[in-house]
Amino acid sequence: MKKITIAIDGFSACGKSTTAKEVARELNYRYIDSGAMYRAVTLYFLEHHIALTNPREVSTALDAIHINFVVNSKGFSETFLNGVNVEKEIRKMRISEQVSAVSTIKAVREAMVSQQRKLGKDKGIVMDGRDIGTVVFPGAELKVFLTADMQVRAYRRQLELLNRGDLVDIEDIIENLTQRDRIDSTRVESPLKKAEDAITIDTTNITADEQVDKVIRLAISRMISR
Numbered sequence: 047m048k049k050i051t052i053a054i055d056g057f058s059a060c061g062k063s064t065t066a067k068e069v070a071r072e073l074n075y076r077y078i079d080s081g082a083m084y085r086a087v088t089l090y091f092l093e094h095h096i097a098l099t100n101p102r103e104v105s106t107a108l109d110a111i112h113i114n115f116v117v118n119s120k121g122f123s124e125t126f127l128n129g130v131n132v133e134k135e136i137r138k139m140r141i142s143e144q145v146s147a148v149s150t151i152k153a154v155r156e157a158m159v160s161q162q163r164k165l166g167k168d169k170g171i172v173m174d175g176r177d178i179g180t181v182v183f184p185g186a187e188l189k190v191f192l193t194a195d196m197q198v199r200a201y202r203r204q205l206e207l208l209n210r211g212d213l214v215d216i217e218d219i220i221e222n223l224t225q226r227d228r229i230d231s232t233r234v235e236s237p238l239k240k241a242e243d244a245i246t247i248d249t250t251n252i253t254a255d256e257q258v259d260k261v262i263r264l265a266i267s268r269m270i271s272r
């Protein structure tokens with residue numbers, strides 16, 4: 047079967063990464079978490095006190111940023127920023143609170159999209175994010191758009207953070223998700239929106255296994271019909 051490109055987009059905490067990771071594992075495809083790239087840029091900007099409104103500072107910082115992914119001994123992909131494993135750090139609330147603002151910057155998007163396209167040039171990839179089906183890979187053979195109710199999304203994110211050792215108030219999570227939804231969907235540069243040819247899956251009442259199953263079935267049908 048020919049390799050295809052699978053784009054999984056949607057709002058925060060709808061199960062994109064969980065689905066994308068497992069689909070990639072089952073198909074033996076590469077998984078790329080594009081959100082992790084924006085989070086790594088945000089971490090760098092915070093640590094280096096980059097003024098988001100200063101194009102020269104932003105551009106110099108982007109030139110100094112190298113992001114790559116390494117699969118750990120448990121088979122999970124971890125994010126490295128300039129050679130340092132930042133997987134834990136980029137998931138923290140201090141990054142979640144700034145990442146959407148950083149992601150509105152045109153130069154940031156151009157730099158990330160160009161790297162994402164390089165990573166996906168040979169197909170056989172599952173990438174999740176906000177603009178994968180619309181901007182990064184508009185020709186992707188399979189585009190999935192995930193949605194879920196806010197309350198469910200917030201609980202899932204709270205559990206995820208707890209599993210990483212961070213106890214965060216549910217109200218703070220809801221506020222962060224709501225704010226990011228708003229910034230991500232209304233920004234000028236590649237806003238979050240469903241691609242016309244994407245298939246919507248509402249994950250509110252289905253299990254992670256069911257989500258994965260649906261996407262795998264769709265992927266196989268696309269591989270066969272090519």
Ligand code: CDP
Nearest residue numbers: 058059080081084145146149175176177226
């Ligand atoms: O995991 P979660 O759903 O919270 O978000 P993420 O996928 O880690 O993405 C974090 C943030 O990065 C999003 O809220 C967007 O602001 C930005 N992002 C983006 O602009 N474009 C992408 N392709 C992926 C993420």
